[in-house]
Amino acid sequence: MGDPRKAKKNYTRPRSIWTSDQISSELYVVGSYGLRNKKELWKAQTEIARIRNQARSLLALPIEVRQEKETKLLNYLSRFGLVSNNSTLDDILNLKIEDILERRLQTMVMKRSNLKSPYQARQIVVHGHVSIGNRIINLPGYLVKKDEETEILVHLTPVVEALNNTS
Template identity: 45%
Template sequence: MGDPKSSRKKWEGPGHPWIKSRLETEMKIIGKYGLRNKKELWTAETIIRTVRHQARNLLALPEPQRSEVGKSLLDRLYKLGLIGKDSSLDDILGLTSENVLERRLQTIVLKKGMAKTIYQARQFITHGHIAINGKRVTNPGYLVTREDEDKITYALGSPIKDMMESKSSEENQGEEGES
């Protein structure tokens, strides 16, 4: 299994990192998804690269072997929310790194309206204000599964939770007063 202290590198950088067009697209993606550095982007690209490689290898197998092994790959990607229920191996080849970045906790917190900006979402997560199924998650790069997506809430005891609840109750009272 290996020593827990010596972790492996989860990303592989580009072969030629100083291409101007690549630098420009990387900076746009970093700004759009609020990434801390390019390693987070390269991690997503590495995940997609390995999944696409697995799909290409499966497409080279004969049909009986492909169906049983391909089903497990499709199920795993469906649980992660990267593909739809009725997807095929060909759909895996169309995945991009942005598909993985959309499944990060930081992005989902923003989309659920729990934070005003992508950077605020990152701050809430790293400061321990966000929980999944009642358990605090402090990693903004956590890939949220389909089943966990509805279980994202503010952490118990978080002052952010109290602040949001008081704002929503004030808004409800304001709406009742107008009626």
């Protein structure tokens, strides 16, 4: 069965969290995307930093070694809709925190369903009123893949009843 992986932090905090510019910019992003706390913001920042570091390390490699790894990274990011299919490593270096926050299920539901606020979208997702395909997803931070965008369904009636009626 193997040994279980050790749980580790999947985000890094900023070095100083008490600067007024940083507080105001973080609060704006947290409020506009309906994040529960700054930890969710820091997770997205860490993910963007990880992707950009990969792109930087690929740029340092010789061209013949870089080609295969570059296509893998670009395919991975295009699957999530973060970059287009004909992008380059420079496009990856231009990614911002908003690009990854736009791919969250909570944000997608808010934009597609004409809801009043991102917090209302979060509540609908957490209460299990959203399904992708035939799967109920109650994680507001779920990153929606590009091919799953069309399969997002918001059921204001309980999802189990709605799925039973369609089958």
